[in-house]
Amino acid sequence: MLRGMATVSFYADDLEAAKDWYTDLLGYAPYYTVPGGYYEFRIGDYQHELGIINRQFAPAGAQNAPGGSILHWHVDDVQTSFDRLLALGAKEYEPITPRGDGFITASVVDPFGNILGIMQNPHYLEILSRS
Incomplete structure (x- = not known):
């Protein structure tokens, strides 16, 4: 049933700062963007996806603190x-x-x-x- 990690989603209040931070960490820019809403990076040997999402689009009840x-x-x-x-x-x-x-x-x-x-x-x- 579960065949592999497809996308992990992170949320950020300051989407542009998050994009810049992850660009610096990874050494390359996101390959996909939705202005004001979403940036996506492909990472590693299997090109797994890391999505950075504007926190205003987080699911209802999502916390603004680490956990889970x-x-x-x-x-x-x-x-x-x-x-x-x-x-x-x-x-x-x-x-x-x-x-x-x-x-x-x-x-x-x-x-x-x-x-x-x-x-x-x-x-x-x-x-x-x-x-």
């Missing part, structure tokens, strides 16, 4: 990635945590209140090597 589920993006080096996120103004949410068998996680809250998880994930690399 955390999606972890695979990174090659959690420490380097974590340090870069902090240097760009993100705040630690969960410290770097070894989970065993080569799995390492951490997460931050971006300057717009969204939780961004990062992870070294041997399973991701195993699946990638089969492609």
Whole structure:
């Protein structure tokens, strides 16, 4: 039934600042835009989508505080990635945590209140090597 992550949506009160922050973090501009409403980036080996949405379009009842589920993006080096996120103004949410068998996680809250998880994930690399 679930075949893969298609789009993760983050919300921001200042959409332009969020677009600029993620452009700086990723090193490239969004590939798709809806002026005043939405920016979308394609990320990584499988071109997963990160959508930045003007918070005025958030679902009813959506909170303006971090919480809920955390999606972890695979990174090659959690420490380097974590340090870069902090240097760009993100705040630690969960410290770097070894989970065993080569799995390492951490997460931050971006300057717009969204939780961004990062992870070294041997399973991701195993699946990638089969492609």
